[in-house]
Amino acid sequence: MKVLGISGSPRRGGNTDLLLAEVMTGAASKGAEVKTIAVCALDIAPCEHCDVCLKTGECKIQDDMQMVYREMEEADRIVLASPVHFMGVTAQMKAMIDRCQSRWARKYVLKRPPLGSQTGKKAGLFVSVGGREKGNLFEPALATVKSLFASLDIRFAGALLFSSVDEKGAIAKRPEALKQAFIAGQKLVEGIS
Numbered sequence: 301m302k303v304l305g306i307s308g309s310p311r312r313g314g315n316t317d318l319l320l321a322e323v324m325t326g327a328a329s330k331g332a333e334v335k336t337i338a339v340c341a342l343d344i345a346p347c348e349h350c351d352v353c354l355k356t357g358e359c360k361i362q363d364d365m366q367m368v369y370r371e372m373e374e375a376d377r378i379v380l381a382s383p384v385h386f387m388g389v390t391a392q393m394k395a396m397i398d399r400c401q402s403r404w405a406r407k408y409v410l411k412r413p414p415l416g417s418q419t420g421k422k423a424g425l426f427v428s429v430g431g432r433e434k435g436n437l438f439e440p441a442l443a444t445v446k447s448l449f450a451s452l453d454i455r456f457a458g459a460l461l462f463s464s465v466d467e468k469g470a471i472a473k474r475p476e477a478l479k480q481a482f483i484a485g486q487k488l489v490e491g492i493s
């Protein structure tokens with residue numbers, strides 16, 4: 301089983317990255333082959349809404365997103381991890397999500413499987429942190445991620461959401477959160493989340 305982790309935080313080694321690393325370690329402990337990519341380290345342009353993909357099912361922009369498409373097709377499990385930025389996922393993560401419009405086009409316009417032959421067998425987890433103490437701080441980001449997963453026929457396997465996490469590395473002082481992340485990674489592989 302291949303597990304792909306995608307971090308959307310521009311703060312490398314921050315709270316999102318620490319949590320994602322625990323999820324991936326948990327997945328690896330159950331025998332999964334794991335790979336983590338950080339979208340802030342990649343060259344991913346925003347969608348131009350050129351509509352080329354409506355005819356071809358491919359995105360015409362030749363940048364690092366082409367590699368991300370391949371990784372998503374190969375992965376059995378996908379972990380999207382992003383801090384909350386103004387209630388949503390980060391701009392870097394949103395650019396990546398919007399570029400999945402070409403896969404949306406495959407499914408809804410071209411009536412093709414959006415993620416290749418393994419479409420429909422994949423599951424996805426969302427991991428997020430936010431500085432605010434309470435309120436509905438995760439709802440918009442969660443809605444975005446659920447929309448992506450539904451469009452790509454990725455079963456939503458759940459979300460790990462931690463509020464009141466602001467300073468870089470603050471999540472390291474919450475061992476229960478890191479443990480939850482590790483266990484979530486295990487469950488993702490075992491298929492019980």
Ligand SMILES: Cc1cc2nc3c(=O)[nH]c(=O)nc-3n(C[C@H](O)[C@H](O)[C@H](O)COP(=O)(O)O)c2cc1C
Pocket residue numbers: 309310311313314315316317383384385386387388429430431432433437465466467468469
């Ligand atoms: C541009 C920006 C916008 C933010 N917006 C929110 C927000 O709307 N709600 C919130 O709870 N935290 C917000 N935060 C705080 C981050 O979510 C918080 O610091 C988080 O721990 C960062 O995670 P990271 O270390 O993985 O990048 C924002 C931070 C930045 C830089």
